[in-house]
Amino acid sequence: MSRSEWTRETINERYVIYQGKTGYRYNLDSLLLAGFARLKPGLRVLDVGTGMGILPVLLCSKEPRLVITAVEILEDQAELAQTNMDVNALDQVTILRNDIRRLANSHHNRYDLVISNPPYYVTGCGQHSPDSIRSQSRHEGSLCLEELMTKAWKLVAPRGRFVCIYPADRVADVLRETAFTGFRPLRIRFVHPKANQPSRVFLLEAGKDAGRHLQVEKPLVMHDENGGYTEEIERVMAGGSLD
Secondary structure (H helix, E strand, O other): OOHHHEEEEEEOOOEEEEEEOOOOOOOHHHHHHHHHOOOOOOOEEEEEOOOOOHHHHHHHHHOOOOEEEEEEOOHHHHHHHHHHHHHOOOOOEEEEEOOHHHOOHHHOOOEEEEEEOOOOEOOOOOOOOOOHHHHHHHEOOOOOHHHHHHHHHHHEEEEEEEEEEEEHHHHHHHHHHHHHHOOEEEEEEEEEOOOOOOOOEEEEEEEOOOOOOOEEOOOEEOEOOOOOEOHHHHHHHOOOOOO
C-alpha cells in the first residue's frame, strides 16, 4: 500500500493515524474499546489484530506509560501500523507481523491486559465486503471466538484482564466461551444506538484468576433524541474514557 492510498486522521489533537482510503478503516468501536479499558502506568498490553494500529495510539493517548505489543496477521496492515507508531514516536509499542494463534510460548502468562476488536461476525453471517482486508477484519475466517479466547487465556498473566467488543446478539456465545476457557466475566456494558433501541454491541472485561461477580454497567447510549452524540460519546471521541 503506497502513501497515495492513505488518509491522515488526527487522534485526540496529539497523534495522527494513517489508514487506507478504501478497505478496513477504524470506527467508533475502537474508541469505545479504548475508553472501556482500565489503564494504569506500566501495564503490559497485548493488542490482538491491531490493523493499522489504532488501539495502541488510542491507549497511549490516554496513558503513555504503557508497554504495548500489537499483533497483526496481514503484512500491509502490519507495515502501516509500524508507520503509525514511527510517526507518533511511540517507541513503547512493538508491532509483530504474526498470527496470534502461533505466538511463541514466551508470550504466555505475560500480559496484564489483552485487548481485541476482533473479526466478530460468524463466517456466512453479516455483509461480506469484496475487499479482502476489510472482510478478514470483520469475519471469523482467520480467527474464531474459540481460538481468540483460548489464546487470550494463555497470554494473560495471573490476575490479568481480557477486554473485547462483540455484537450484542453474540453475548451468549461470548459468555459461554469465556466461562469454558476459564476467564471470569467481570464487567459488561451494552451499547445502544438510542435509548429506546436495542443494543448493537457490548463491551466485556474478563479476568484470569480474579473476581467472582459480574458487574452489568449502565447502558451506553450513543445518540440523543435529536440524533446527535450523547455527552459520554462526545467525551470518548475527544480522548476521554467511559464513565
